[in-house]
Amino acid sequence: MSEPFYARGVRFSCERCSACCRGEPGYVFLTKDDLRRLLARLGLEFKAFFRGYCALVDVGTGMALSLREVPRENGSNDCVLWGAGGCEVYEERPIQCSTYPFWSSIMESRESWRREALSCPGIDSGETRSREYIEERLLERRGAGTIVLSYGVDPECSDEDTILGS
Secondary structure (H helix, E strand, C coil), X not given: CCCCCCCCCEXXXXXXXXXXXXXXXXCEECEHHHHXXXXXXXXXCHHHHHHHHEEEEECCCCEEEEECEEECCCCCEEECCEECCEECCHHHCCHHHHCCCCCHHHHCCHHHHHHHHCCCCCEEEEEEECHHHXXXXXXXXXXXXXXXXXXXXXXXXXXXXXXXXX
């Protein structure tokens, strides 16, 4: 088996440009750890957080909990956690965000990496990230476990303990 293109590392440093937080529509699926951190950071109970920050996305096996987007007049779709200064919860941002751009779809080939670099100025600049670092991020994301609610479960009638399974 051949070595991955990033075997000797790649350069990446987040420039906090918000390009991955704004513009094209997309989903930021939440894990239980994400939810715990965000509730604590924002000082909210689950129902208030759900009403203000979340959307449900049908993933074929149930409804996944995602951050919602805020459509802007210019046609941009901004993450609900993006503000004038960038990500308002940067240090506690969801695992999907903190592992970017080290996602399987981006790391599958040098061509995918270069294609992503067209929209991310942090790719191929700054700090060299080792193969070990990259593979830790890939595993972290794969093992995180998105919150998926059974069809028919109403988050408005659920509490934090029910959602988190505690």
